[in-house]
Amino acid sequence: MIRQVPVPGTEISISRLVLGSVMFRESNRDHAFRMLDAFWELGGNAIDLAHIYNRGEAHKVVGEWVRGNGLLDEVVLYDKGCHPYGSPRFSPEILRSDLDDNLGRLGLDKVTSFTFHRDEPDVELLPIVRQLNQLKAEGKVSYWGGSNWTVARIQEFNHIAENEGLQGMTWNNPHLGLALVNEPMWDGCHTITDEELAWHKETQFPLFSWSSTSGGFFGYFENDDVKRVYDNE
Numbered sequence: 001m002i003r004q005v006p007v008p009g010t011e012i013s014i015s016r017l018v019l020g021s022v023m024f025r026e027s028n029r030d031h032a033f034r035m036l037d038a039f040w041e042l043g044g045n046a047i048d049l050a051h052i053y054n055r056g057e058a059h060k061v062v063g064e065w066v067r068g069n070g071l072l073d074e075v076v077l078y079d080k081g082c083h084p085y086g087s088p089r090f091s092p093e094i095l096r097s098d099l100d101d102n103l104g105r106l107g108l109d110k111v112t113s114f115t116f117h118r119d120e121p122d123v124e125l126l127p128i129v130r131q132l133n134q135l136k137a138e139g140k141v142s143y144w145g146g147s148n149w150t151v152a153r154i155q156e157f158n159h160i161a162e163n164e165g166l167q168g169m170t171w172n173n174p175h176l177g178l179a180l181v182n183e184p185m186w187d188g189c190h191t192i193t194d195e196e197l198a199w200h201k202e203t204q205f206p207l208f209s210w211s212s213t214s215g216g217f218f219g220y221f222e223n224d225d226v227k228r229v230y231d232n233e
Contacts, residue, residue: 063106092131107149176209
């Protein structure tokens with residue numbers, strides 16, 4: 001069985017394994033449902049979603065499964081948005097737009113969390129903090145975090161939130177896998193540094209890594225990008 005652990009600073013427990021949905025499409029709905037059923041039966045309760053996944057088809061499939069099984073209050077929907085799509089896309093307006101898109105595709109009123117796919121270091125954070133707290137007040141999301149953010153930037157975000165008496169980030173979602181990297185998988189990706197990892201260990205600030213199995217490298221997955229990023233001594 002997949003073990004679940006409480007997430008500090010939240011009211012949720014999350015399975016140590018998170019099921020990705022990037023492979024889910026309406027054309028393979030039945031297969032996706034079987035995967036979701038098996039994951040749930042093994043104790044998995046967390047599903048990774050993102051605005052960029054298959055033009056919203058992943059959200060539609062997962063939403064149908066969640067609604068059909070009456071699991072909205074039991075499944076942790078780990079949602080993401082603000083992907084750059086070739087140019088910077090991080091603002092209060094885009095944040096709200098991406099979240100509303102995702103909710104519409106899911107056919108649901110809320111998600112557990114919303115994580116920003118990229119940071120834009122020049123963007124002022126106070127309006128972002130205020131927008132997220134407004135979205136929580138509207139009942140659309142409970143928690144949030146940053147993907148491919150540096151720890152320093154997360155600390156800045158949470159310092160601003162604390163000064164405003166508002167909720168800050170609850171977790172960090174960097175790249176951290178079994179293999180050392182030669183270069184980022186995609187532009188703007190951030191692999192956590194040793195110093196940042198030490199900070200997480202000291203503070204126990206939750207860390208949800210992406211590509212923890214390094215793209216299947218140790219399973220001899222034949223893929224040019226996996227080789228480019230991970231194949232080294």
